[in-house]
Amino acid sequence: MLILDHQVALIVADQGQPTQRAVLLSEEVVVSFLLGLFEIFWHNASPCPSTSDFARGHPSPLEASLVRWLAEGHKDESIARHLGMSVRTCRRHVANVMKRLEAASRFEAGVKAARRGWL
Numbered sequence: 001m002l003i004l005d006h007q008v009a010l011i012v013a014d015q016g017q018p019t020q021r022a023v024l025l026s027e028e029v030v031v032s033f034l035l036g037l038f039e040i041f042w043h044n045a046s047p048c049p050s051t052s053d054f055a056r057g058h059p060s061p062l063e064a065s066l067v068r069w070l071a072e073g074h075k076d077e078s079i080a081r082h083l084g085m086s087v088r089t090c091r092r093h094v095a096n097v098m099k100r101l102e103a104a105s106r107f108e109a110g111v112k113a114a115r116r117g118w119l
Contacts, residue, residue, distance in 0.1 A: 001034065003031065003035055003038065007026065007031060008031065009024075009026075009030070009031045011034075046061040059097075064118060065083060067097065067109075069083075070094070070109070076091055076094065101113060101116075
């Protein structure tokens with residue numbers, strides 16, 4: 001999506017298709033809405049971790065948030081609500097963090113995260 005001078009928005013449709021299409025929008029209300037939507041996503045975005053950070057053992061922004069919430073004693077339901085995800089998704093991410101830390105329990109994951117400097 002491109003927004004030009006807060007007046008025109010260009011949105012690419014059928015991305016990855018042999019014949020790409022685009023929509024050009026100039027309606028003030030629609031362009032304003034898209035700009036507001038972009039601002040919300042930009043504000044809530046976090047940098048993508050580089051593969052070298054991951055290889056060195058640094059946590060991704062999501063992993064760091066999860067470990068921090070867990071260390072503060074929050075339950076999955078509370079963590080999911082704070083991070084804007086479903087409880088099921090939260091539990092899957094916690095399981096992935098535990099797997100990455102090679103921990104058999106949440107307590108062990110907390111100890112290993114602290115030793116690695118994730119907290």
